[in-house]
Amino acid sequence: MEKTNTISDFILLGIFKHTRPHVFLFMIVLTMAIASLIGIALMLLLIHLEPRLQRPMYFLLSQLSLMDMMLVFTIVPKMAADYLTCNKTISPGGCGLQIFVSLTLGGGESFLLAAMSYDRYVAVCHPLRYRVLFSWRLCLQMTLGSWFLGAADGLMQAAATLSFPFCNSHEIDHFFCEAPMLVRLACADTSVFENAMYICCVLMLLVPFSLILTSYSLILSTVLQMRSLDARKKAFGTCSSHLAVVGLFYGAAIFIYMRPKSYRSANHDKIVSAFYTVFTPVLNPLIYSLRNSEVKEALKKWLGKCANFKCQQT
Numbered sequence: 001m002e003k004t005n006t007i008s009d010f011i012l013l014g015i016f017k018h019t020r021p022h023v024f025l026f027m028i029v030l031t032m033a034i035a036s037l038i039g040i041a042l043m044l045l046l047i048h049l050e051p052r053l054q055r056p057m058y059f060l061l062s063q064l065s066l067m068d069m070m071l072v073f074t075i076v077p078k079m080a081a082d083y084l085t086c087n088k089t090i091s092p093g094g095c096g097l098q099i100f101v102s103l104t105l106g107g108g109e110s111f112l113l114a115a116m117s118y119d120r121y122v123a124v125c126h127p128l129r130y131r132v133l134f135s136w137r138l139c140l141q142m143t144l145g146s147w148f149l150g151a152a153d154g155l156m157q158a159a160a161t162l163s164f165p166f167c168n169s170h171e172i173d174h175f176f177c178e179a180p181m182l183v184r185l186a187c188a189d190t191s192v193f194e195n196a197m198y199i200c201c202v203l204m205l206l207v208p209f210s211l212i213l214t215s216y217s218l219i220l221s222t223v224l225q226m227r228s229l230d231a232r233k234k235a236f237g238t239c240s241s242h243l244a245v246v247g248l249f250y251g252a253a254i255f256i257y258m259r260p261k262s263y264r265s266a267n268h269d270k271i272v273s274a275f276y277t278v279f280t281p282v283l284n285p286l287i288y289s290l291r292n293s294e295v296k297e298a299l300k301k302w303l304g305k306c307a308n309f310k311c312q313q314t
Contacts (some may be wrong), residue, residue, distance in 0.1 A: 008087040008170060010182075015175045015270045016083055017063060021220050026083055029274065032282050033076040039071045042299075049089035050298040055122070056139035060116045061288060063243075064142050067112070068281035074101045075277045080203055092162055095177035100151075100158040102178065102277075106253060107204045108150030114208035115142040117215040125222045153242050157197060164188050174270055176277070181269065203268045206255055212246055241287045245282045248283060254277035 016022040016029075047062045075098070088097075124132045137253045140195045161179045164186035173180045177195065183190050216239065223235045255272050288295055 005289055010077075010095050010170045010172050010177070010185075011173055011181065012082055012088045012090055012175055013173050013176070014079065014082055014088060015274060026080075029278055030076070030080055033080075033278050036072055036278065036281035036285075040065045040072075040281060041287065043285045043295075044069075045303065046298050048212055050301065052294060053150050053298055056134055056136060057116070057119050059139060060112060060119060060143065063146070063286065064109060064112055064116070068284055071102065071105045071277055073279050074105075075176045080221045082175070090177065095172075095182065096114075096158045096162050098177040099161060099179050099182070100154040102176070103154035103157055104147075104150040106150065107153040109249060110204055110208045110253070111146035111149055113249060114211040114215075115139075115146060115241075116242055117212040117246070120239050121215040122250070124219045124239070142202060149204070151157050152296060153200060157200070160193055164190060164193075174273070176273070178269070178273065201253075205250065209250055216243065241292055244287050245284055248280050249276070252280065 016026045043065045044062055078090070078094075078098075117140075119134055122130050126133055152300045157179050161182050164183070165184050165188055167187040170185065172181050172185065183194060183197075219235070219239060223232055226232050226235065245259075251274050252275055255268075
């Protein structure tokens with residue numbers, strides 16, 4: 001294939017076709033995306049307004065919710081516009097922005113989940129020293145570090161991906177720009193970059209994941225030594241929601257970025273990408289609200305206030 005000297009617009013082939021079943025699936029995905037934004041906005045409002053939730057644990061949760069919201073806003077509006085207008089082109093700048101933002105949020109969320117696991121470790125294993133071992137200062141440092149490491153990874157991979165010469169075929173078999181999909185269109189030897197990207201993803205995923213496993217191994221050891229059944233239930237209740245989110249995030253991320261190249265399939269990648277860009281942001285607020293008694297009580301409190309205010313207005 002011939003090389004192009006300048007990068008022209010790319011074409012996103014998308015995930016849906018204009019058939020009746022696919023139109024129905026598109027409406028479901030769009031509804032889920034809107035529901036995720038509503039759920040995330042509600043979670044952010046609760047954490048901001050409720051004094052009992054203004055603690056390091058919930059600040060980290062607010063950052064996780066913010067990352068989910070940014071991911072939905074980065075991916076879903078473009079996907080919906082492409083499908084509704086049939087204009088599937090995306091500029092190199094827009095493509096690079098999607099790669100940068102998605103990797104920034106993915107890498108940042110990986111380290112943020114590790115920080116949240118440390119928070120749970122301190123809360124369960126050293127409750128009396130919680131304010132010392134997990135101060136607001138350390139919480140902010142971990143949060144800024146998560147954003148910085150994610151942004152550094154996203155910037156390097158986006159710049160490196162767009163630096164390759166691309167062939168005349170600019171069709172990306174995906175509904176948004178992902179670095180692994182874009183590299184396949186390059187008319188150059190990308191093996192060094194792919195190996196570097198693989199190592200980078202291993203570090204960005206497995207290092208925080210090992211910290212999470214270590215934290216929860218220590219938590220499990222402490223919980224099993226508790227004599228009170230109520231204390232065990234409370235400890236498991238505070239950790240189960242976080243473990244569910246960890247499972248959803250790392251399952252999708254490892255499937256996308258750490259599979260051998262010979263096992264990759266465009267259709268599988270699109271389905272899993274839709275899962276973590278649309279469905280996971282829907283599930284995260286539900287998991288934390290249904291499994292966390294403090295969040296449920298805060299939600300009931302503010303819903304009651306809204307109902308009283310509405311009655312007074314009428």
